[in-house]
Amino acid sequence: MLQQSTPQQTLENPDLKLWREKLLLELKQGNKASKKLLQALKKGVxxxxxxxxWQSMIGNDLRITDKLYELLLERAHLHMTQLSVMDQLExxxxxxxxxxxxxxxxxxxxxxxxxxxGNPLYQPLKNVLIAYSMLRPDLGYVQGMSYVAGCLLIFSTExxxxxxxxxxxxxxxxxxxxxxxYSFDMERVNVVFHVFMNLMRDRLPKLYGVFKATNISCSIFLFEWIVALYSNIFALETSARLWDSYLFHGDYFMIKVALAICCCLEQHLIQQGVLNGSSGTGQFEMMVLLFKNVKNxxxxxxxxxxxxxxxxxxKFGQDDxxxxxxxxxxxxxLERLI
Structure with a gap:
């Protein structure tokens, strides 16, 4: 006799079904993305x-193994009781x-x-960050990493x-x-800052004008946004939706998100009647407050x-x-040659 379907089986969310039956496999195979996948990523996984x-999109090019993780934590524990002078420095x-x-x-x-x-994720996050500081002592721990690792822990398969x-x-x-x-390669970081300011100049000229009039640089907010992949300025689910696209599309999408934020803030400034090109201490402070409190x-x-x-x-993409x-x-x- 056929088993009667339960309401849960007959009313399965079509998005869940699409991901389960097709899109997860498509991500795992790594072929050219279908239109369905691109649209689904925009909606959020x-x-x-x-x-x-996320595992499929991030991959494991570094060939990180479970055993390596265990060894890194063991080594970290030993560092608490080192005896040799050489080891004491490390x-x-x-x-x-x-x-x-x-x-x-x-x-x-x-x-x-x-x-x-005392909460269940406290020790796991601490362990992940400790292990990474052992894996990359040249970087160690940098503020912002806890948000990235924390987000990965929250949305891990278990x-x-x-x-x-x-x-x-x-x-x-x-x-x-x-x-x-995270490596504080300031020459390259400054390239990213200049790229973003050039994009603002060409795509958001009114907002760019206020930046120039008040002598504000994107460095006051962009560094903080990128190192935490926006998880420190938006609600968790909003950040996760951004990650859904970033992990697939790559670095340019982080710049695209910054542009989108600036689009929204420009509209706010227009509504407040601020974009008139005038400068002043009050306007500088207001701009800093605005970009430091994006969530509001x-x-x-x-x-x-x-x-x-x-x-x-x-329409901003990788080529742009x-x-x-x-x-x-x-x-x-060219400037270095002159």
């Missing part, structure tokens, strides 16, 4: 499939990293409380899976834009609407980013 989708650097990590944990997604001491989160975190940190910022002025709906349809950023980047790099090289 369903929570039920986000962990697997252990000293480790303890400095550990101190900053412990200070940052409770502030990470503080409104959610997931990473406060929430709190340390090994999965560490594997993804290590590979994500190896992406060019993140590594540039940019809604999730407004952000994704700008990404999708605002002329300044909707690379073109402006090459122009900035060429100008920088």
């Amino acid at each position: 369903p929570l039920e499939h986000r962990g697997l989708a 252990a000293g650097a480790f303890r400095k990293n550990l101190k900053v990590i412990e200070e940052d944990l409770h502030r990470t997604f503080g409104e959610l409380g997931h990473f406060r001491q 929430q709190g899976s340390e090994k999965e989160a560490f594997r993804s975190f290590a590979n994500l940190m190896n992406r060019e834009l993140l590594f540039t910022f 002025f940019v809604s999730e709906e407004g952000l994704f609407q700008a990404l999708e349809s605002h002329q300044a950023c909707s 980013y690379e073109k402006v980047k090459k122009q900035v790099e060429a100008m920088s090289n």
Whole structure:
């Protein structure tokens, strides 16, 4: 006798079904993206499939193994009781990293409380960050990393899976834009700043005019935005939706998001009657306040609407980013020769 279908089986969300039956496999295979996949990424990966989708998009080019993670944690534990003089120097650097990590944990997604001491994700996040500081002592721990690793832990296939989160975190940190910022390669960081200012000049001239009039640089906000991949300025689900597209499209999408935020803030300034090109201390302070408190002025709906349809950023792609980047790099090289 046929088993009667339950309402849950007959009314399965079509988005969930599409991801389960087709899109996860498409991501895993890594072939050219279909229109369905691109549209689905814009809508956001369903929570039920986000962990697997992110793993596929991040990959494991570094060949991080579970055993490596275990060895890194063992080595970290040994650093707490080192005996040799040589090891004491390395252990000293480790303890400095550990101190900053412990200070940052409770502030990470503080409104959610997931990473406060005594909560289930506190120790997993601490372990992931400690292990990475052992893997890359040249970088150690840098503020902002806790948000990236924390987000990976929250959305791992089994929430709190340390090994999965560490594997993804290590590979994500190896992406060019993140590594540039976390390694404080200021020559390359300044290239990114110049790229963004040039994009603002060409695509958002009114807002750019206010920046010039008030002598504001994008460095006051862009560094902070990028190192945490926007997870420190938006609600968790909003950040996760941005990651859904970033992990697939790559670094240029982070710049596109910054443009979209600026589109929204420009509209706010227009409504406030600010974009008149005048300068002054009050205007400078207002601009800093605006860009340091994006969450209060940019809604999730407004952000994704700008990404999708605002002329300044909707068609912005990898080729546009690379073109402006090459122009900035060429100008920088020319200035060094003069």
